[in-house]
């Protein structure tokens with residue numbers, strides 16, 4: 355009798371969990387559609403405004419809102435809209451992974467190659483900080499891993515864009531090599547940025563958690579979900595991810611994934 359009750363309660367919880375996931379997915383998709391057109395119109399309008407109207411509007415023109423204010427306002431709409439859109443995409447990603455609905459297209463992956471691909475994706479952001487050097491170093495015996503290269507790249511993009519966001523100058527260094535046991539591959543993304551206080555090193559992997567004092571650096575851009583998603587991806591493959599930082603020494607993120615096969619060169 356007792357086991358039957360427990361089984362029923364368990365089933366009920368599973369159904370509720372399923373309901374929650376499909377609710378999040380439905381709402382996020384529904385939010386995305388109107389947001390796409392809001393963002394599209396904001397972009398087109400500010401472009402047109404800059405091109406055709408700005409030269410005509412004098413700063414002392416008898417307008418309720420001056421030309422430069424209109425442009426400023428449009429830029430706020432664009433950047434906040436962009437943030438909302440990243441938030442929705444991150445929520446969808448996290449929900450898909452947690453509910454087991456994420457399709458994983460696994461094949462042997464060279465981690466250093468994915469790190470370099472992620473650097474290319476972030477090329478524009480890197481070129482805005484020319485005092486920041488980025489390098490990817492691969493140990494000659496770094497093994498391959500069996501994984502979905504798009505998800506691995508997503509992990510690198512998250513870690514690298516954080517390193518970029520919280521460093522003004524110095525270096526960002528990615529190293530890929532065999533781990534001590536020989537059973538895994540260790541990846542470290544190290545930066546020389548503002549670092550992370552010791553008490554926050556574990557909490558930054560929680561959903562929506564952001565280090566309060568770090569946020570003046572780049573208030574509008576983050577969602578607080580990137581590290582939660584990255585850790586979920588690594589853990590899906592039986593790996594681990596953690597952060598280290600000592601004051602004034604930058605931050606370093608490490609993840610270990612099980613090896614696929616010996617790298618024979």
Ligand code: ADP
Nearest residue numbers: 516517520558564565568576577578579580581
């Ligand atoms: P987001 O970057 O979108 O805020 P994340 O989950 O990627 O969300 O990161 C959570 C928080 O961890 C960041 O807001 C920041 O406070 C801190 N953090 C992450 N990476 C770094 C880093 N390389 N240097 C300093 N702080 C970091």
